[in-house]
Structure formats: C-alpha cells, structure tokens
Amino acid sequence: GESVGLHLPTLSVQEGDNSIINCAYSNSASDYFIWYKQESGKGPQFIIDIRSNMDKRQGQRVTVLLNKTVKHLSLQIAATQPGDSAVYFCAENRGRGYSTLTFGKGTMLLVSP
Amino acid sequence: DAGITQSPRHKVTETGTPVTLRxxxxxxxxxxxxxxxxxxxxxxxxxxxxxxKDTDKGEVSDGYSVSRSKTEDFLLTLESATSSQTSVYFCAISEQGVQNTEAFFGQGTRLTVV
Structure with missing residues (x-):
C-alpha cells in the first residue's frame, strides 16, 4: 500500500545535527499540544507535550517551543540519530469542551549516517 | 503500546460487505x-x-458506526464497505481525555476494500 510518508514535506539531516520540525496551527483557542513520532508500519508514539501556559518544554534530547502569537509550534531534536528517522506529527486540543486531538499532516525526518 | 490491541491487523474485503474492527x-x-x-x-x-455507551462523531464519521458496551472494547463498523474506506485505522486511548492527558495509539489495522 502507499506509504503515509508520500506527499509529506521532508527534512533531511546528517547524524549528529540538530533538527527542527515546524508546525502551524490555526485555532487560537487551542490549549494543549502534542508531538508524535510515527515509524513505518507502527502507530504514532507520544514524544512530548506542552500546554498553552508554557512557551518551552524540554525532554530527553527534545524540546518543544510554542509561540502563541503566531500560532506556531516547533520540535527540536538534539544530536539527531538514524533511529529518529520517522514521520513527526503535531496535534492540538482545541480547548475547553473538546475531547479530541486534531493532527497536522506531518513532516518526514530522514537522518543519514 | 500502552496495552492496546487492534484486530485484525490486516483485512481485505469486498465492496458492499460489512466489516468490524476491534x-x-x-x-x-x-x-x-x-x-x-x-x-x-x-x-x-x-x-x-x-x-x-457514550460516543460522538469526529470529522469523517459518514459510513462508520461505533459501539462501546465495555470499558475495554471499542468497535468500529463499516456497514457497507466502499473503496474510499481503504485506509489504515488506528485506535487510541486516553485516561482523562486529551484536554488533560496524552493519547496512546495502537499498531493499526490496514483495511483494503476491493
């Protein structure tokens, strides 16, 4: 079957580089955001989340930045490794009263050794 | 995968037949x-x-129905499968809803309607 990776914007980096994946969201009422990683043939895997009362959150080798003024989210991966190669999705919860996530279309990250 | 099992993992079915994913x-x-x-x-x-027994529609609900008679099981039914329903289907769970906690995903079911 056709890969989910087709038609996606692609970021190609060298092993050891830092990667930045961007996501724009449209709803100013969105107050909770999640980054997911999806490897080929697998379900999306939670990486890191952030709430709208924060503008930065750090995990292990990953940092998420939130700019509410321009409705922009980014995922920074430090010292990118070949195992980081995957499709990355941002997802947003659109605020009070919403029990669901809305996903972006994804970015494919390709890491070369 | 956070204790989530989807079945079947792969299915090929003919147009017009009912299909249930678990x-x-x-x-x-x-x-x-x-x-x-x-x-x-x-x-x-x-x-x-x-x-x-509490369910609601999402953005692409036409042609699909669901049921939840037990906490642990959520069934997705295609009453009469069409080729446009060929897709990969993912189930996700969340403890308190995605206003408060993240959602965890299953491995997916690849459905092909021929």
Missing part, C-alpha cells in the same frame, strides 16, 4: 478514539467514546 485496551482508560490515516491527509478522527 480495539481492546487493558489500561481502563475512559476515552477511546478511532482515527483513519491516508496519504496527504494525516490522521483524521472518525468517532470517539468518553465512556461505556
């Missing part, structure tokens, strides 16, 4: 979701459940 969880989470994933569209919500 999602089973062992986490006792309140919320369960069905998404479909298609190239160029990302993940789109079909239906979700916020408790036993």
């Amino acid at each position: 999602c089973h969880q062992t986490e006792n989470h309140r919320y369960m979701y069905w998404y479909r994933q298609d190239p160029g569209h990302g993940l789109r919500l079909i239906h979700y459940s916020y408790g036993v």
Whole structure:
C-alpha cells in the first residue's frame, strides 16, 4: 500500500545535527499540544507535550517551543540519530469542551549516517 | 503500546460487505478514539467514546458506526464497505481525555476494500 510518508514535506539531516520540525496551527483557542513520532508500519508514539501556559518544554534530547502569537509550534531534536528517522506529527486540543486531538499532516525526518 | 490491541491487523474485503474492527485496551482508560490515516491527509478522527455507551462523531464519521458496551472494547463498523474506506485505522486511548492527558495509539489495522 502507499506509504503515509508520500506527499509529506521532508527534512533531511546528517547524524549528529540538530533538527527542527515546524508546525502551524490555526485555532487560537487551542490549549494543549502534542508531538508524535510515527515509524513505518507502527502507530504514532507520544514524544512530548506542552500546554498553552508554557512557551518551552524540554525532554530527553527534545524540546518543544510554542509561540502563541503566531500560532506556531516547533520540535527540536538534539544530536539527531538514524533511529529518529520517522514521520513527526503535531496535534492540538482545541480547548475547553473538546475531547479530541486534531493532527497536522506531518513532516518526514530522514537522518543519514 | 500502552496495552492496546487492534484486530485484525490486516483485512481485505469486498465492496458492499460489512466489516468490524476491534480495539481492546487493558489500561481502563475512559476515552477511546478511532482515527483513519491516508496519504496527504494525516490522521483524521472518525468517532470517539468518553465512556461505556457514550460516543460522538469526529470529522469523517459518514459510513462508520461505533459501539462501546465495555470499558475495554471499542468497535468500529463499516456497514457497507466502499473503496474510499481503504485506509489504515488506528485506535487510541486516553485516561482523562486529551484536554488533560496524552493519547496512546495502537499498531493499526490496514483495511483494503476491493
């Protein structure tokens, strides 16, 4: 079957580089955001989340930045490794009263050794 | 995969036949979701459940129905499968709903309608 990776914007980096994946969201009422990683043939895997009362959150080798003024989210991966190669999705919860996530279309990250 | 099992993992069916996909969880989470994933569209919500017998529609619910008679099981039914329903289907669960906690996904079911 056709890969989910087709038609996606692609970021190609060298092993050891830092990667930045961007996501724009449209709803100013969105107050909770999640980054997911999806490897080929697998379900999306939670990486890191952030709430709208924060503008930065750090995990292990990953940092998420939130700019509410321009409705922009980014995922920074430090010292990118070949195992980081995957499709990355941002997802947003659109605020009070919403029990669901809305996903972006994804970015494919390709890491070369 | 956070105690989520989807079955079957792969299915090929003919146009016009009914199909039921099952999602089973062992986490006792309140919320369960069905998404479909298609190239160029990302993940789109079909239906979700916020408790036993409590369900609601997502953005692409036409042609699908769901049922949740037990906390651990969430069934997705295609009453009469069409080729446009060829897709990869993902189930997700969330403890308190995605206003408060993240959603965890199953491995997916690849459905082909011929």
